[in-house]
Amino acid sequence: MWLTSAALESAALVVLVLVLGPVLGLFDLRWWMLAPLVLLDVAYVAVVPAWRYRVHRWEVTDTAVYTQTGWWSRERRIAPMSRIQTVDWNQGPVERLFGLANVTVTTASAAGALSVAGLDRRTAEELVAELTVKADAVAGDAT
Known part of the structure; x- marks a missing residue:
């Protein structure tokens, strides 16, 4: 459950950046700008659910x-x-x-x-x- 929730949260963040960034004219999105966000999201999904399970x-x-x-x-x-x-x-x-x-x-x-x-x-x-x-x-x- 926590893994799925973390993956959905991370995917929502990436979609939000992909959609709102260019639409609001905040920045001209390039692939290399998205790479750090995707890496952080992958780390979040890999670490947080297991960590929560060990602590709760x-x-x-x-x-x-x-x-x-x-x-x-x-x-x-x-x-x-x-x-x-x-x-x-x-x-x-x-x-x-x-x-x-x-x-x-x-x-x-x-x-x-x-x-x-x-x-x-x-x-x-x-x-x-x-x-x-x-x-x-x-x-x-x-x-």
Whole structure:
């Protein structure tokens, strides 16, 4: 999923430069001007998905949800079960293509929701159900 997303993002950037550059008269496009952009895009597609896969982690315990995200800078987040307000799953077009889904755990934190991306759809649905039950069983006001 991440490889396909990175490839689509890179292709969109190249198309944007190819179309908007000459149309807006920003520059007279030559092949050698496009080569560095294509090389950067190829490097992005080759490195970023594997890097994200190695870094992104999540875990659910009886007391909290733990996530680790990021590839330039890493962020580790913990959401105690007593603070969980909502648990949702969603699928974008690329996720749907691969049968995957994303889970979002919303708390009252100013840092925003925790996300677990790229789960098998069934795993995502089971995680939502599990977190809903666990959060409901813990005493707390979810604020």
